[in-house]
Amino acid sequence: MNKKILVVDDEEHIVLVLRKFLEVSGYAVFVASDGKEGFERVKEVKPDLILMDAVMPNQDGYTTVRKIRALKLEQDSELATLSAIPIIVMTAQGPHMQDIFELEGISAYITKPFKNDEVLDAIRGLLGE
């Protein structure tokens, strides 16, 4: 079965292109348009990996990452395992801007605009493919 990737981004066009690209690369793609929706979709879809935008309305990427990581404390073991899903954060901050304090809990980050190969390399690296 194809591995599941959840894309969380409020930018419609980015989601559209990423989805197409990831699908032709052999993944099952699910999408959410902000952090709140993303967090709900994580529990529902149980993806193998998450691509998360940093700045979004309602709930930003960093907060959402923290919430996902905090699932570790849940009694329900199925929920608790979700806390370990690899998360790649997509940031539009220029190079040299990564704030190390905000990187907590993030598995990898890519800087917008990114190349298709960069995304694929990051995904494959984290999924051990």
Added chain:
Amino acid sequence: MMRILLVDDNPTDCLILERILQKHSDMFSYQLTKAHSAEDAVRMLDTERFDIALLDYNLPGKNGLAILGHIQSKGIETPVIMVTGQGDEQIAVKAMKEGAYDYIVKQEGYAMTVPFIIQRVLEEFQRKKEKERLERELAIKNTELEAANKELKKLDELKSEFVSNVSHEFRTPLTSITQAVELLLEKRMGAINADQEEFLKIIDQDIKRLTRLINDLLDMSKLEAGKIVLEKKKESLGAVVIAVLSSLKTLADARSIELCNELRGSLPAIYGDAERLIQVLTNLVGNAIKYIDEGGTVRLGAEQVIRGSDECLQVWVKDDGPGIARDHLPKLFNKFEQFKRVAGPGAQGTGLGLSIAKEIVELHGGDIWAESELGRGTTFYFTVPLFTGFLYLKDQLNDAIHSHPERPVFCILIRCDDLNIIQQKLDDETRKRARRELEDMLSEIIRMPSDILVELDNFCFGIVVSAPKDAVEAIRKRLVAALYLYTLKTGTEGIKLSFSVGGAGYPDDGTNALELTEIAQGRYSR
């Protein structure tokens, strides 16, 4: 017409003075008013304006000092000359302290000097008034300038913030465009014909250019806003050059351009931020690759030079391209200046590369310039300081001061006084061991996490301590004791070394960190 108030109860003295003033009436035109008691004098001073007052000290009732006190407390702007009797010098001193401009002792022939003293006091008074006026004006101008400066700074910050936000916003649409074009070009969405492919390639190239422009703009705005802090370390230029050449190899190969690394021999370590220096060199070499003819050569080298009083490496990037016209050279490092050095594929730049390079080089304390002649190629030069313990110590001191402004920062210096003995009598092996032991011992003594040990030279160390003065004194005492023990056991042939421990300066003595290291450098350089 100058108005003189003469306060004296002795009619003879008054008369003599009146005569003398008349005699010297060519010096200044005046009108003399006399008061014979302190009460009269105070009343006149309150109701009329005088340009100068001569106050006799010995008056019936209130004395001259009391009138002076009245003048001062009411803020009356009349300069006072106190007239005292012989043996009353104490009173004269007191009068001067309380604001009199001068004093005259009534002794034989004193009256002759009065016109001259009046003239001098008046001049002094006017000078003082003028100085006060200038100071007031200066203060007003200063406030105005400060306000204007603040406003400018605010505007500049707004501009930087704007540029930063805009570049950030550009990235989002660029992301989907980049990806979509790549997907099409890689034919993942199906076949495309030759024309479509050609146009997509154009789009792809221009997106990359736009991305570079945005990155450069962001960098430039941060450099201008002083938001880029260099992470300076002891670095090797060789490693920087290799990183640059390998990353630009593909670009050079595409135009059959040869990149020659002409670094020769072992160069001393530089003091800089490797990432940023790579950015500078990438700009310079990248420019050369873009602007010169296919099949050309770009050479890269460096030599050790002295600029001013500092030693540095002068790095050069030399190409055999078309060159730059002489009158274009000064404008080369301006923002958005691009010169067509004869037609070529150079139009892919952002026009910011060289100004960014300049900002970075200058942040390092270096210079950047270019030499060129049409038809004879171009050489870019820049300098970067050599690593020295003193430069590093200076930065560490400044860091310590700025990161905890409330804490005092001290610098202790340790130097071996017998460097000659070390050089002559110890073999290499022993010397290395002795130095290592010294360093270990010193790091043992300064155990606070914020304290920093810097090796300045052979057997010469600087320690940055941020602690109360008492604690620093304690460290110093421990250092002296430990160094004494160290001198006893150093060397294989019973050589005893002596050390100086200098508290090169305490900031609460009014010395700042920079002065401190400069003092230290003078005292400790060989």
